[in-house]
Amino acid sequence: MKRVLLLYGGRSSEHEVSCLSARSVLAAIDRSRYEVVPVGITREGRWTLTDGDIRTAAGRPLPEVADAGPTVALVGSKDGARLVQVEEDGESARVLGGVDVAFPVLHGPWGEDGTVQGMLATVGVPYVGADVTASSIGIDKGAMKAAFAARGLPQGPYATVHRRRWDADADAVAAGLEDRLPYPWFVKPARQGSSIGIGRVSGRDHLEAALVEAYRYDDVAIVEQGFAAPRELEVGVLGNEALEVTPPGEIRPSHEFYDFEAKYLDESELVVPADVPDEVAVRIDHLAREAYRAIGCRGMARVDFFLTADGRLLVNEINTIPGFTPNSMFPRLWDAEGLAYPQLVDRLLDLALER
Structure with missing residues (x-):
């Protein structure tokens, strides 16, 4: 039976969406073929062993990784990659076992961008999905x-707008965009998914608010012509x-x-x-x-x-x-x-x- 490390949650603003995806994968995966080790990554980046019961807390619209389980880490050893649990004293750890394959159900930065893929490749764990280069692109x-x-x-026509350019000369940036792209525009963070941080711009008066929202998630924004x-x-x-x-x-x-x-x-x-x-x-x-x-x-x-x-x-x-x-x-x-x-x-x- 193959041992599958399921990674979900993560530090990105798509944390909750990742939890929803992981919940569906956990419900579908064939437990007669795979032993699943669900590891949630908290918003702060801590890896924590979970029971795989991904619940939505009272008063919250979507689920998230609870910050209550034991800390775990994936390390390379002479016998291959091993998942270890850090004990409460923080001074010792115990080996939980090897991992045959990882399934990162992570969306957005610090999960879908090649960072986790690079770590898995470094310790020699095969993983579902694109490699480091394709993920980052x-x-x-x-x-x-x-x-x-x-x-x-x-x-479709598009332009990239770096935060520093906008801060240095917003009027020049806006004028340059108007020369290249007819309205309406859609403004997006360059490295973000799940439609987070997207704004529709129908005129220059709306551009600043849309860029400010996009820059909450990235220092680079993409401005696309709408249709x-x-x-x-x-x-x-x-x-x-x-x-x-x-x-x-x-x-x-x-x-x-x-x-x-x-x-x-x-x-x-x-x-x-x-x-x-x-x-x-x-x-x-x-x-x-x-x-x-x-x-x-x-x-x-x-x-x-x-x-x-x-x-x-x-x-x-x-x-x-x-x-x-x-x-x-x-x-x-x-x-x-x-x-x-x-x-x-x-x-x-x-x-x-x-x-």
């Missing part, structure tokens, strides 16, 4: 868009060398755009499969594979697209650790293809061990 929207551009993928009523389409990708891609699903947001509340708290509609012409579905399949290879991805990803009113198909972004919540598109897309949640988890673990 995938989470950084500026680097990701540059990689897509280098591969010739179609994208009139685009269709938001997504596909799931699985594989290391040989790739499988689902038909597209469509998101119909319950809000003006697909923000955090529309994703996790309110009921947005997910249409699986999306009603698109065959030629659009074929084009999406091709572009998804190209986006996956553009960043050197492996294991899994979700690739997102815009289909504009005038028929343009644009690559929006790639997510190297897509959501695994009950409302997440990635598992629903694969379920529609006949790969149910438990089998999806099996495939991901097999792909990790294959590498």
Whole structure:
């Protein structure tokens, strides 16, 4: 029986979303094949052994890692990686056992950005999902868009705005953006997911507030040109060398755009499969594979697209650790293809061990 280290929570603002994803994975994973060791990472970065019962505390909208369990760490030894528990005296530790494979269900910085992947690689633990390089590119929207551009993928117009540039001369930055991009704009933190920190800007008067919100999460913001009523389409990708891609699903947001509340708290509609012409579905399949290879991805990803009113198909972004919540598109897309949640988890673990 393989021993799986499930990592969830984390220091990022997507902590609660990670807990939701982990709860779904824990419910689906085949306990006859895998011994699961659930380790929550608190908001402060402490690794703590949990019982895997991820609950939502009274008065809270979403679950989080409780800061009550024992501290654990993953260390390299002569016999391979070992999970150890730090005793309460802080002076001693005991070995809890080895780890065959890790499943980091972590979203955002300090989890999806290559940091945890590098640590796992350093101690020799295979892990689900993209490697260090692909993870770091995938989470950084500026680097990701540059990689897509280098591969010739179609994208919407955008610009990056560093906090120091904005602080030094806000008027010049605003004027430069207006020269390049017609309104409306969407302003996003460069290295953040789950639609956190996103603002819609319809004129210069709204720009400062949107950038201030984005800079709460990152020192770099991405300003993207918006489109009139685009269709938001997504596909799931699985594989290391040989790739499988689902038909597209469509998101119909319950809000003006697909923000955090529309994703996790309110009921947005997910249409699986999306009603698109065959030629659009074929084009999406091709572009998804190209986006996956553009960043050197492996294991899994979700690739997102815009289909504009005038028929343009644009690559929006790639997510190297897509959501695994009950409302997440990635598992629903694969379920529609006949790969149910438990089998999806099996495939991901097999792909990790294959590498």
